[in-house]
Amino acid sequence: MGCCCGKSEEEKMMMDERNLTRQFLDPAHDAEVDGGRGDDSMMSTAQCEPRIETLTGKGGLPMIRLTHSSGSTCEVYLFGATITSYCTPQGKEVLFVSGRSQFNGKKAIRGGVPIVFPQFGQPDKAMPSHGFARIAHWSVDTKNSAIQPDRSVQVVLTMRDSAETFKMWPHEFELEYRISLTGRSLQTALTVLNDKLDAWSFECLLHTYFKVDDIRSVGVAGLQGAEYLDKANGGERKKEKAKLVEPRNFTDRVYVAGTGALQSMASAEIMSGNEPVAKVECTCSRAANATWGTPTPSPDLVVWNPFEQAPGDLGDEHEKMVCVEPGLVSRPVESLVNGRLTLTQTIIPL
Numbered sequence: 001m002g003c004c005c006g007k008s009e010e011e012k013m014m015m016d017e018r019n020l021t022r023q024f025l026d027p028a029h030d031a032e033v034d035g036g037r038g039d040d041s042m043m044s045t046a047q048c049e050p051r052i053e054t055l056t057g058k059g060g061l062p063m064i065r066l067t068h069s070s071g072s073t074c075e076v077y078l079f080g081a082t083i084t085s086y087c088t089p090q091g092k093e094v095l096f097v098s099g100r101s102q103f104n105g106k107k108a109i110r111g112g113v114p115i116v117f118p119q120f121g122q123p124d125k126a127m128p129s130h131g132f133a134r135i136a137h138w139s140v141d142t143k144n145s146a147i148q149p150d151r152s153v154q155v156v157l158t159m160r161d162s163a164e165t166f167k168m169w170p171h172e173f174e175l176e177y178r179i180s181l182t183g184r185s186l187q188t189a190l191t192v193l194n195d196k197l198d199a200w201s202f203e204c205l206l207h208t209y210f211k212v213d214d215i216r217s218v219g220v221a222g223l224q225g226a227e228y229l230d231k232a233n234g235g236e237r238k239k240e241k242a243k244l245v246e247p248r249n250f251t252d253r254v255y256v257a258g259t260g261a262l263q264s265m266a267s268a269e270i271m272s273g274n275e276p277v278a279k280v281e282c283t284c285s286r287a288a289n290a291t292w293g294t295p296t297p298s299p300d301l302v303v304w305n306p307f308e309q310a311p312g313d314l315g316d317e318h319e320k321m322v323c324v325e326p327g328l329v330s331r332p333v334e335s336l337v338n339g340r341l342t343l344t345q346t347i348i349p350l
Contacts (some may be wrong), residue, residue, distance in 0.1 A: 050147045052155060057084075059103035064140070066153040070183030074153075079105050080134040081157045081177045084112040086186045088349050094186075094278055096211040096321035100313040108134045110313040111321070113188060113345075115177065116205035118169055120329040127168040130207070133159065133175060141176070153181045171200045189344040194335045201334050205302065205327025206345045210270050210278055215319050219244030220303055222268040226260030228253040229330060244271065247305040247322060256330045257298035266299045268324055269350070276350035282326030287340035297333055299326045299343060 050069045057063030057077055063084075066074040071089035076082065086094045097111030108114055108130070117133040128135060141156035148154050160174040176191040188206060212218050223240050230236045231252040240260065245253070255262055264284075270277040282299040302325040310318040326345045333341065 050151060050153050052145060052147075052153060057103070058101075059105060061103055061105055064155055066155060066179070066181045068153050068181050068183050069151060072181060072183055072186075074179065074181045074186055076155065076157070076179060077103075077109065078138050078140070078157065079103075080109055080114060080136065081138040081159070082109045082112050082114050082134060083179065083186075083188065084109060086181075086347065089183055092349065093211055094347060094349050096209040096317075098314050098317050100315060100317070102313065105137075106135065107313070110311070111209045113209070114207040115175075115190060116203070116207055116327065116329075117175065117190075117192070118171075118173075118202040118204070120203040120205055120327065124169075130205075131203075132165055132168060134207075136165075138177070144178075148180070151182075155179050171198055172196045173200075173202075185346050185348045187344065187346045189342050191340060191342040192335065194339045199335065201332035203327070203329045203332055204343055205325050205329050206282075206343065207323060207325050208280065208345065208347070209321050209323050212270070212272055212277060212320060212322055214272075215247060215305055215307075215322060217273045218322050219246045219271040220268050220322070220324055221245075221271055222261060223255050223301065223303070224260065226255045226262050226301075228255045245303055247303065247307075250307045250309050251303060251305050253303045254330050255301040255303065257300045257328075262298065262301060264298050266301050266326060268301055268303075270322060270324060278350055279348045280324055280326065281346045281348070283344050284328065285342050285344070287338075294334055296341075297328050299328060300330045301326055302329065 048069055048071045051067050053065045055063045055065055062078045064076050073087045074083060075085040077084060084097050088094065095112050101110040103109065114134040116130040119127055119131045122129040136159050138157040138159045141158050145155040157177045158175060161172045174193040178189040180187040190204060190206060192202060192204060194200065221244055223245050224243050226240050228238055228240055230238050231254065232250050257266065265281060267279060267281040269279045284297055284299050286296050304323040304325065306318055326343060328343060
């Protein structure tokens with residue numbers, strides 16, 4: 001499926017998505033919900049049966065809800081393949097989504113886990129900021145979306161190049177997004193595939209928004225000793241000296257892979273006061289038979305809160321969130337023929 005089509009084409013794609021998901025999902029579980037959620041009466045013992053449901057979310061957009069046998073849940077919109085909710089078995093929401101998000105199938109959803117591809121920021125002004133993946137209408141891979149033998153609940157979404165993406169970025173590609181829910185964690189794995197002779201470079205990132213009570217009490221642990229690009233100060237390269245990174249004003253830092261503790265696996269903990277909120281772990285891998293001109297990259301970690309520079313669809317809600325984002329963004333990744341690279345994030349509530 002492509003992206004950024006006209007209104008009539010968007011409506012057709014959304015209808016196709018509903019038909020596709022119903023081929024896989026149990027129609028008995030279909031529901032239209034206010035804002036992508038049912039009321040408390042739905043949260044019964046039966047709801048803890050592992051399942052995958054197709055729903056109509058905010059703005060009439062198609063959405064998928066995963067429910068694990070433990071009671072943990074995850075919700076993802078096909079628009080942008082954006083995860084908008086991850087709740088623990090105790091019902092605690094881990095992710096932040098702005099109440100000002102428009103859910104109109106055109107503008108990126110503000111919050112959750114948007115996908116950044118093929119550019120980070122907007123170095124190419126002819127392309128949307130953070131690329132087009134987060135404003136594309138994705139498809140469901142029904143063959144690989146199922147309850148797994150280990151009882152994890154998995155859905156796989158895909159998108160590929162189209163006439164519309166070619167206008168912005170003239171390359172053939174395919175993206176696969178594998179979302180796996182357990183009672184303990186949520187894992188998201190973004191795979192970038194180039195099986196053509198055309199070599200190209202890209203950046204990608206999982207722009208994860210964590211929900212917090214008050215940004216003024218938040219710290220991010222695990223980054224001491226790592227070097228970072230301080231984008232809030234002209235991109236100057238610095239070394240992190242603090243045990244806790246405490247965003248108290250506009251913060252936009254790219255912690256560079258291969259520095260400090262950010263090696264083949266990068267991890268960080270989000271703290272609220274002295275209490276841990278969640279841990280994020282991330283890795284990068286590639287297919288064994290892939291042809292690459294450089295070693296397998298390691299993931300960077302971005303820490304972001306805009307404070308007074310918050311965009312209009314966030315506003316003063318920036319006080320209730322912090323972004324800790326695994327990605328490959330400190331420098332572009334070169335992809336060659338048969339290149340297949342996967343960026344994996346595991347979110348563990350604490």
